[in-house]
Amino acid sequence: MNSKAIELKNVNIKYNENPVLKDINLTIEENDFMAIIGPNGGGKSTLAKIILGILKPDSGKVLIFGRKPEDTRQLMGYLPQKVSFYHDFPINVFQTVLSGRYHGLFKGHNKDDHIAVIKALKDVDMLEFKDWQINRLSGGQMQRVFIARAIVREPKILLMDEPMASIDPEMQNAFYSLLSKLKNEMTIILVSHDVGTVLTQVDKIACLNSTLYFHGPVEEAADGLEELYKCPLELVTHGIPHRVLKKH
Amino acid sequence: MMGILQYEFMQRAFIAALLVSVACGIVGTYVVIKRIVSLSGAISHAAFGGIGLGYFLGLNPILTAIPFSIVSAFSIGAIHEKINISEDTAIGIIWSVGMAIGILFINLTPGYSPDLFSYLFGSILTVSNSDIIIMVILDILIIGIVYLFQREFLSIAFDEEYSKVLGIHSELIYILLLSLVALSVVVLIKVVGVILVIALLAIPAAITKQYTSDLKKLMFMSTITGMFFTSLGLLLSYIFNLSSGAIIVLVLAAGFLISYYIK
Numbered sequence: 001m002n003s004k005a006i007e008l009k010n011v012n013i014k015y016n017e018n019p020v021l022k023d024i025n026l027t028i029e030e031n032d033f034m035a036i037i038g039p040n041g042g043g044k045s046t047l048a049k050i051i052l053g054i055l056k057p058d059s060g061k062v063l064i065f066g067r068k069p070e071d072t073r074q075l076m077g078y079l080p081q082k083v084s085f086y087h088d089f090p091i092n093v094f095q096t097v098l099s100g101r102y103h104g105l106f107k108g109h110n111k112d113d114h115i116a117v118i119k120a121l122k123d124v125d126m127l128e129f130k131d132w133q134i135n136r137l138s139g140g141q142m143q144r145v146f147i148a149r150a151i152v153r154e155p156k157i158l159l160m161d162e163p164m165a166s167i168d169p170e171m172q173n174a175f176y177s178l179l180s181k182l183k184n185e186m187t188i189i190l191v192s193h194d195v196g197t198v199l200t201q202v203d204k205i206a207c208l209n210s211t212l213y214f215h216g217p218v219e220e221a222a223d224g225l226e227e228l229y230k231c232p233l234e235l236v237t238h239g240i241p242h243r244v245l246k247k248h
Numbered sequence: 249m250m251g252i253l254q255y256e257f258m259q260r261a262f263i264a265a266l267l268v269s270v271a272c273g274i275v276g277t278y279v280v281i282k283r284i285v286s287l288s289g290a291i292s293h294a295a296f297g298g299i300g301l302g303y304f305l306g307l308n309p310i311l312t313a314i315p316f317s318i319v320s321a322f323s324i325g326a327i328h329e330k331i332n333i334s335e336d337t338a339i340g341i342i343w344s345v346g347m348a349i350g351i352l353f354i355n356l357t358p359g360y361s362p363d364l365f366s367y368l369f370g371s372i373l374t375v376s377n378s379d380i381i382i383m384v385i386l387d388i389l390i391i392g393i394v395y396l397f398q399r400e401f402l403s404i405a406f407d408e409e410y411s412k413v414l415g416i417h418s419e420l421i422y423i424l425l426l427s428l429v430a431l432s433v434v435v436l437i438k439v440v441g442v443i444l445v446i447a448l449l450a451i452p453a454a455i456t457k458q459y460t461s462d463l464k465k466l467m468f469m470s471t472i473t474g475m476f477f478t479s480l481g482l483l484l485s486y487i488f489n490l491s492s493g494a495i496i497v498l499v500l501a502a503g504f505l506i507s508y509y510i511k
Contacts, residue, residue, distance in 0.1 A: 052413050054409065054412045054413060070415075073413065073414065073415035074415065076413065078410070078413045080409060080410065083407055083409075083410070084407075084409075085406055085407050086281070086283065088457075088461075089281055089405070089406055090281060090457070090460070090461040090463045090466055091402070091406055091461075091463065092461070092462075095402075096406070099399070099402060099403050099406065099407075099410075099414075100414070102399065102403065102414040102415065102416065104415070105397075105400070106396060108399070109399075133461040135461070149410075
């Protein structure tokens with residue numbers, strides 16, 4: 001039953017001659033709820049983009065449900081770490097989310113797309129803003145719109161890069177309950193440098209700092225402290241995670 | 249006052265003003281919201297290379313400007329993509345190289361080049377019937393392409409990285425958009441000339457963008473705004489016997505200032 005959602009084999013990538021990812025081997029099973037954690041500059045976003053197929057590794061193999069990332073784009077939902085867009089762009093909330101339901105050249109949007117957009121906006125509690133121009137939204141509201149854009153495709157894999165970075169504090173709990181609802185329907189990968197909050201939510205972690213230090217169930221990470229020490233968590237949270245992990 | 253329309257060249261001039269406004273309104277909207285105004289300036293100046301080629305080969309310079317401006321659009325895309333320089337630098341290179349090629353072709357053409365000035369600064373009063381036919385065809389082409397690729401254009405203009413995630417070939421779509429700019433430039437050369445083209449692409453959309461945030465309305469209103477100001481400019485240039493291209497640009501700029509203050 002548990003098929004492999006994502007398989008990375010010996011993936012290497014350099015940026016301006018600096019190795020960003022070294023020999024990454026990672027398997028993520030279908031319906032896993034995994035966090036990829038590690039310090040800033042550790043290659044987390046690069047890894048995310050390789051999984052999405054918008055960056056090609058210099059060497060190694062990437063398989064999404066056994067296929068090439070370019071061929072599985074319709075299965076992926078993505079929340080970028082930072083979206084660079086012009087705030088005065090003439091687009092409203094509904095249209096922004098609708099753009100996530102892309103079917104290919106010469107294929108317009110249909111009724112199902114509209115229903116999916118309404119549902120996604122409800123999920124992130126932004127339905128009342130659907131006709132608002134995006135320049136009227138706060139940063140936190142905009143982040144919710146981008147989350148809706150990611151889940152509106154009803155993806156098989158949902159990849160979120162630092163989702164907590166610009167979310168309103170009061171939205172955090174709602175966000176986690178949304179994730180726990182979604183995790184029955186799809187594979188979820190959270191990329192985060194903020195170990196504390198993430199670890200209480202996910203089932204598995206992968207610890208990344210150029211190379212993969214550890215990946216597996218969170219409990220094992222807690223039991224195998226020795227293993228964990230190889231993971232430079234201190235860099236990230238200054239030693240707090242031990243307490244977080246033991247409580248788990 | 250309607251007396252001026254008894255002249256056939258004035259009728260053609262007004263028809264041309266209306267036709268170019270369609271290209272300006274639609275493509276100009278993308279130019280303004282994707283912030284590729286100076287890039288479009290580079291394409292329009294580079295089109296001068298094609299005009300020189302037309303002189304050299306003894307063809308209608310408008311026709312030779314079409315492939316030339318499209319090639320320059322591709323070059324900017326390619327230079328930016330393949331060679332590791334900024335788009336800003338690519339703009340500067342294409343801008344001047346295109347003009348240099350044009351000057352060279354004109355040097356190589358024997359004899360005096362009579363209406364060279366009209367391609368630099370426009371001369372809407374000399375629009376011919378074949379120019380009008382070219383404008384109609386290019387307008388239809390522009391409307392058709394925008395209709396077919398509206399979702400892709402919106403996606404790459406708003407968030408290029410995400411459009412890749414969606415599976416859109418964003419580089420190709422971007423080059424298609426630049427090609428549309430190139431076609432619009434060609435439509436506009438007769439009216440305001442390569443040097444002033446950019447005003448017609450940028451100003452109508454800049455005016456209406458203050459009043460609406462809906463893309464379709466923006467295109468429609470920019471077209472109407474363009475039609476109004478180019479016709480007004482044409483009328484004033486006739487009354488005061490001044491260069492039509494320059495007056496149209498200045499009327500547009502005045503329109504922008506007024507719209508900014510009454511907003």
